[in-house]
Amino acid sequence: MTELMTLFFVFALSFIVGYFLISRVPPLLHTPLMSMTNAISAVTILGAILIFSVELGSCEKFLGITAVIMATFNVVGGFVITDRMLKLFKKRTPPE
């Protein structure tokens, strides 16, 4: 039960701190922000990996592998595309 309370505490705290931090992000960067938070939400990859931490049947194995593939697709794709987008935001020297 204490474990559960800790988890709820972690949830509430992260939500509040996240809310506070993200409110300051300028609209200019909203698309990369969403793309990056999307990659972060693929932290489910940890859960997918943990499926393999106990002995498992062939059905669970198949589902686990699918979950791992989807989550890594989401993580890698999300961060790479965010990086590509952010590279576009430049400030050049004013034209002479």
Next chain:
Amino acid sequence: MNAWPNLLIDLLIICLFLGGISLFYRPKKARAGNLMAAFAILAAFVAVVLRNPLEEPVLVVIAVAFGGGAGWLVARAVNMVQIPAMVAFQHGAGGIAAFLISFVELTRAASIPTTVVGEISGFLGLVLGAATFSASMVASGKLANLLYQKPVTLKGHSLWLLAIAVVIVLVAAVSGLSGNPARGYLLVALIGLSVLLGIVFSIRVGGADMPILISFLNATAGLAAAFCGIIIQNRLLVACGAAVAASGSILTHTMCRAINRSLTNVFVGIQQQGSSKTENLFFELPVRKESRAQPAEGTPPSEDGFSRAIRAAMDASKVIIIPGYGMALAQAQFKVVELAQRLEKMGKNVRFAIHPVAGRMPGHMNVLLAEAGVDYDKLVEMDDINPQFKDVDLALVVGACDVVNPAAIDSEGTPISGMPVLMAHEAKTVVVCNLDEKPGYSGVENPLYEMDKTITLFGDAGATVEKLLAGL
């Protein structure tokens, strides 16, 4: 699992995530922030693998390599116009992972006793994950122009949604009480129902409401991850999921406010009541009577309009360009930027005014223009640029209607009354390059078109801008 060193490592990783997000405060630092978050995920991954010896390590490594490789290839290949569809698709991939994990953990929970709260979280993770998956696929299809764009409303749409939701709750309750293998089948049925819920939910949203749907799905994907975290008792999942849910909620709220609709309004599909006729309450707009003789849709605008617009551009010293959804649709951003650069070479001050809902997802217009080569300090937010329109010689509207509609300020009872708009009507001259004279998505007539100082050039935005370029 509960040892202090582990807690410390988790806290450190969470701090890295939040630090990464906080760097998004400035465009220059955002790239480092993204890398920081990516590093945090990598660190979390390594920590989990070190703490828990895995069964079938070879299979897992292959899966990681395959998923990662595919993600990398796709992310390299998409262009900036496809970003919204790509992000929606990614929400869906996250949803799949969330409901599969919940499924496996819930079927295991039937043999290994867990807490009630943990199980409820598992069910929530499963339902939210599956619904996020299907809704994201629909959204992605719409954003990629593969599916019908307009909202599709079934007969008794809200009742259907409610009925599906009730059945989901019932099935979840029954499967919560039953053991294997019955629970497995019930959970499969639950996934099917949730997928259906996502589809029915998302087909009703379309057009200009897409930025709201995609932000909302961002939040639900985060929530699904957090619930997954509760059932497997993993702090990192809970923390990251919560932060993402917060981000999605903020973006959803911002988009709703910018489009002047409440969340229920968008998702319940209520078309706002109220007149689409605009009555001026506070001030009279000078209306050009003869403007009724506008060319019909599809016919090229009069040469007179072009020469007047070109003259206005030549004479102007301060220019603000207002790009809208129509510009993104016509993919005219490169031409528009070329025009802006030409005007700058002529010694004029050119900036872009960005309305929060311009584009197909929050902030999309900025990415499109950045790709086309505009410096980010020329991309000005609505609140910053609005007071400056009074001193501007020329406001060039490209493919935007509702976001420059002065009726939002001076008439009451229309769907856009009270919606924040760009003050294009305060500029000395306004040039409108829109497809046609029809009202925007809200259906409210735009009195801006009728003003004396407005020059309307109807037709394809790309062609119109090219013609302006040729004339300069």
